[in-house]
Amino acid sequence: MSAARDDLAFINRQSFIELQARERAKALFDAETARELVGPFDRVESPWLPLQGVTPQSDDGCVVMKGKISGRPAVVVALEGAFQGGSLGEVSGAKLTAALDLARADSERGILTAAVLLLETGGVRLQEANLGLAAIAEIMAAILALRPYAPVISVVAGTVGCFGGMSLAAGLSSYIVMTREARLGLNGPEVIEQESGIDEFDSSDRALIWAIHGGEQRYATGLADALVEDDTQQVGAAIRGLIAKGVPTVHRSSQVAVYRKRIEALDPTRQFDPKELRAQWGAGDSAPDGISAGGVSAGEEERS
Amino acid sequence: MSEYTGARGTAWFRALTGNLPPMTGDPRSVLTADASIGDTRARFLCVVPDPQARFPCARHGEVGLEEAYTLATRVREVIDSDQNIVKRPIIAIVDVKSQAYGRREETAAIFLAAAAAADAYGSARLAGHPVIALVVGHAFSGGFLTHGYQANRILAFDDDGVMIHAMHKEAAARITRRSVENLDKLGKTIPPLSYDVRDFAKLGLLHKLLHVENPDHPSETETRKVRDELLAAIEDARRSPWDLRNRLESKEARDTRRATIRTRALLETQWREEPGQTGS
Numbered sequence: 145m146s147a148a149r150d151d152l153a154f155i156n157r158q159s160f161i162e163l164q165a166r167e168r169a170k171a172l173f174d175a176e177t178a179r180e181l182v183g184p185f186d187r188v189e190s191p192w193l194p195l196q197g198v199t200p201q202s203d204d205g206c207v208v209m210k211g212k213i214s215g216r217p218a219v220v221v222a223l224e225g226a227f228q229g230g231s232l233g234e235v236s237g238a239k240l241t242a243a244l245d246l247a248r249a250d251s252e253r254g255i256l257t258a259a260v261l262l263l264e265t266g267g268v269r270l271q272e273a274n275l276g277l278a279a280i281a282e283i284m285a286a287i288l289a290l291r292p293y294a295p296v297i298s299v300v301a302g303t304v305g306c307f308g309g310m311s312l313a314a315g316l317s318s319y320i321v322m323t324r325e326a327r328l329g330l331n332g333p334e335v336i337e338q339e340s341g342i343d344e345f346d347s348s349d350r351a352l353i354w355a356i357h358g359g360e361q362r363y364a365t366g367l368a369d370a371l372v373e374d375d376t377q378q379v380g381a382a383i384r385g386l387i388a389k390g391v392p393t394v395h396r397s398s399q400v401a402v403y404r405k406r407i408e409a410l411d412p413t414r415q416f417d418p419k420e421l422r423a424q425w426g427a428g429d430s431a432p433d434g435i436s437a438g439g440v441s442a443g444e445e446e447r448s
Numbered sequence: 449m450s451e452y453t454g455a456r457g458t459a460w461f462r463a464l465t466g467n468l469p470p471m472t473g474d475p476r477s478v479l480t481a482d483a484s485i486g487d488t489r490a491r492f493l494c495v496v497p498d499p500q501a502r503f504p505c506a507r508h509g510e511v512g513l514e515e516a517y518t519l520a521t522r523v524r525e526v527i528d529s530d531q532n533i534v535k536r537p538i539i540a541i542v543d544v545k546s547q548a549y550g551r552r553e554e555t556a557a558i559f560l561a562a563a564a565a566a567d568a569y570g571s572a573r574l575a576g577h578p579v580i581a582l583v584v585g586h587a588f589s590g591g592f593l594t595h596g597y598q599a600n601r602i603l604a605f606d607d608d609g610v611m612i613h614a615m616h617k618e619a620a621a622r623i624t625r626r627s628v629e630n631l632d633k634l635g636k637t638i639p640p641l642s643y644d645v646r647d648f649a650k651l652g653l654l655h656k657l658l659h660v661e662n663p664d665h666p667s668e669t670e671t672r673k674v675r676d677e678l679l680a681a682i683e684d685a686r687r688s689p690w691d692l693r694n695r696l697e698s699k700e701a702r703d704t705r706r707a708t709i710r711t712r713a714l715l716e717t718q719w720r721e722e723p724g725q726t727g728s
Contacts, residue, residue: 315563339549
């Protein structure tokens with residue numbers, strides 16, 4: 145592809161990040177198949193925010209849509225990063241868990257239903273603290289129960305990133321799709337700076353942040369399965385590709401021996417160089433499926 | 449309010465396993481042993497502080513990369529070896545400060561390590577192992593998600609030294625722009641905000657609160673009592689479905705988590721409707 149054509153594609157692209165959660169979810173379905181469940185007109189709101197003087201939102205920042213992708217049943221759950229940082233409260237958590245549970249129930253009776261999670265989230269909503277944490281534990285349990293039947297695909301596209309407990313939900317997913325703008329990690333830079341000091345992590349160092357948490361790095365180290373441009377077409381195509389691929393033989397979070405060895409091989413007397421890590425974890429490993437640049441294949445697990 | 453020391457985890461691990469030496473070959477921050485409980489054997493796991501741990505941000509009882517992968521390994525070992533026999537109970541003794549907050553951890557994808565441990569516990573539960581979490585001290589945030597929160601049944605000591613929460617109090621106050629005093633006050637009327645385990649019990653997530661006289665120094669009588677409670681929880685788990693629905697069925701949950709129950713019911717109804725029938 146020529147550079148000129150790339151430029152044209154870039155100009156003509158429809159940004160995925162700039163869409164709101166509802167539009168993002170809808171854009172992924174086959175035309176005319178999506179319908180929203182427990183939408184804003186149902187007015188299921190957080191019961192805890194008004195008690196603290198915070199205005200709730202009629203969808204609690206979580207959009208659930210059911211329909212078809214590539215002609216197959218699918219559910220998409222989109223978190224709205226613009227409402228409370230995409231954080232999980234009781235209601236948004238219950239919507240996400242219930243969607244996964246229902247996809248599992250359908251899948252168990254033969255209607256295989258994939259789940260796509262659009263994660264723009266800082267994790268637990270602190271105004272609902274323990275109910276947010278409990279919801280995330282239940283979301284994780286629901287992902288684990290669904291993924292033997294149908295793929296669970298986590299997409300981290302926007303600049304909010306995916307942090308806190310929800311990074312574990314991403315980690316449990318069958319596949320992770322990221323953009324270069326997106327970040328994925330357990331603890332954000334500000335939290336680390338607060339807890340462990342500026343010498344550990346300077347949260348104003350943007351280059352450092354993206355070198356560690358950024359989509360390009362996660363993909364290059366085999367921790368994400370697809371790296372896409374901020375382009376609705378590309379995000380959709382990646383998701384359709386992964387749904388067609390189906391359930392992985394061994395999920396990444398079950399490949400314990402491989403990753404444990406990799407951690408043992410690191411020298412923690414110094415900080416790790418993200419570039420070196422790409423060389424160690426990335427290309428070179430067998431990736432027979434061709435999707436994951438540095439992904440760990442099932443074969444590697446068996447050898448170890 | 450109690451400072452985290454991590455001493456309780458070690459104390460209860462020793463008491464409940466009858467001072468068995470922990471399995472060798474693992475980082476010293478993870479204690480594992482197979483010990484008798486009733487007429488069965490169970491795998492006991494505990495994360496404890498190791499001031500000499502290889503990773504500097506995981507030396508004070510945090511769950512870091514090595515802790516998470518060790519837990520995952522030791523739990524998967526049980527799943528693999530019990531495939532065709534009665535599933536051994538797995539008991540997570542929980543006294544964790546938090547997840548590890550470090551740059552090394554983020555670079556080496558602690559999110560995946562934590563997911564791997566949760567995957568192992570959750571997979572054990574789905575495979576039919578009774579997984580019981582016993583919270584004897586602190587259970588914070590990512591640390592608890594990694595070690596304990598995938599259990600079929602959660603037991604906790606009814607004690608001021610027990611704290612289950614999404615974030616440490618000072619940090620939560622700072623981020624929500626409140627004073628610690630204000631946060632404490634709010635916790636009295638808004639149970640999910642509270643740092644008191646008795647308020648946590650109101651959320652309906654616990655199987656049971658256990659009263660123990662001296663949680664720092666388990667006596668023989670108290671150890672026996674806790675063991676009996678663990679056995680009862682194991683039996684209860686064996687009789688029940690392997691998902692987490694019990695966290696919504698308790699009397700407390702039916703009250704405090706009404707919004708969850710309502711949301712789930714509504715979503716299920718709409719899910720089953722044929723396309724075109726919904727108004728929105």
